[in-house]
Amino acid sequence: MAGIDHAPPPFFKRGPAPLALLTFYVAISLALFVVDLRFRSLDLFRQSIALLVDPVQRVAQTPGSLVDYAANYLQGMRELQHENSELKHAQLNTAPNLQRLLQLEAENERLRKLLAVKEREKANGQVAQILYTARDPFSRKVIVDKGQQSGIVAGQPAIDEAGVVGQVTRVFPFSAEITLITDKDQAVPVQIVRSGHRSVVFGLGNGQLELRYMPANADVQVGDILVTSGLDSVYLPGFPVAKVVNIERDSAYSFARIFCVPVAGVENFGEIMVLDPRQPLPPAPPESAGRGGDLGDRAGLRQKKKRAAKSN
Structure with a gap:
């Protein structure tokens, strides 16, 4: 047993040492890194790799995207149902006031017509x-x-x-x-x-x-x-x-x-x-008009007194 040789058979071919391979690959990587950094020579290769890998990435992301879409859809449905419920409650709460408002507006319009009050201007x-x-x-x-x-x-x-x-x-x-x-x-x-x-x-x-x-x-x-x-x-x-x-x-x-x-x-x-421009306000009556009216009334009273005196 001591004479058994542990050397590999001659049909197995031994390559370079692992340390030599590691040094070679590191040197190749550094060289490619420097060449790409200075001359941008690997952009086309990088784009080609990305073009080939993109469908694979999309397929891999599909399950997660479907889960997110389903979660967002269900959350949106719950929010819509909640908002719909709140709107229905708000509509029921405001319905009596709205009905009374319509009745009050109609009553106000009838009273204005009855009193011949000028309607308010419309805001257009x-x-x-x-x-x-x-x-x-x-x-x-x-x-x-x-x-x-x-x-x-x-x-x-x-x-x-x-x-x-x-x-x-x-x-x-x-x-x-x-x-x-x-x-x-x-x-x-x-x-x-x-x-x-x-x-x-x-x-x-x-x-x-x-x-x-x-x-x-x-x-x-x-x-x-x-x-x-x-x-x-x-x-x-x-x-x-x-x-x-x-x-x-x-x-x-x-x-x-x-x-x-x-x-x-x-x-x-x-x-x-x-x-729209507002309708012009009616002009204020001048003071002279009031004074002239008073003077006219006084002159009329004097003429009536003179006629009564002549008739007597």
């Missing part, structure tokens, strides 16, 4: 897209994509889904300029919803407004909502304008400083509605 208009802000950094103005070709004229009010945005100040053939209510030169007649007090709100140029000409002891509270009073010939009454956020009262001054923020998205970009 057209939607415009805000393109950009004006170039003047000291003003609050925006440019919309509607102009003279759409029938826009200076003085029309602009609103969004929340309240008053501003007023058209200049009109161009295919665009128009709208001065926002926060501009320092803009003023809007308003009314406090809670107390009914009327006043004027002015823009401060910094995104806020100030309610002026209110006495220091006026019934104004933080959180009060201001709406258009309709006393001018621009805004229809009842549109939300601003919300009171701060009140400064000083006994040394007759008026309080009341700061507000706009209710509408004045500083946001989006779509707004330019309302």
Whole structure:
């Protein structure tokens, strides 16, 4: 047994040593890495490999994608069912109020006709897209994509889904300029919803407004909502304008400083509605007319007294 030779048979061919093979492959890899890094010579080969491997990757990802799709589908179905249930409950809760509202509107219309009261003006208009802000950094103005070709004229009010945005100040053939209510030169007649007090709100140029000409002891509270009073010939009454956020009262001054923020998205970009021009208000009767009427009545009484004296 000691004479047995453990050498491989001559028909097995021995290759290079493993360490030599490792060194050779490492050298080949480094060479390919340097050549590809400097000359980008393997991009086509890499793209070809990716093109061949991509279908395999897609097939391998298919089970996971199907599971994710099924999970998202089931979650969406549950959310839709939940939203549908909430909407049905909300519809049932608001149905009595809506029915009463229709009845009240019909009753209000009948009473107006009975009392011959003039109906309120309808708020009609057209939607415009805000393109950009004006170039003047000291003003609050925006440019919309509607102009003279759409029938826009200076003085029309602009609103969004929340309240008053501003007023058209200049009109161009295919665009128009709208001065926002926060501009320092803009003023809007308003009314406090809670107390009914009327006043004027002015823009401060910094995104806020100030309610002026209110006495220091006026019934104004933080959180009060201001709406258009309709006393001018621009805004229809009842549109939300601003919300009171701060009140400064000083006994040394007759008026309080009341700061507000706009209710509408004045500083946001989006779509707004330019309302149709308001019907002009009837002119106020001149004072001279009243005085002339009094003088005429007095002259008529004098003539009647003279005729009565002559007849006696």
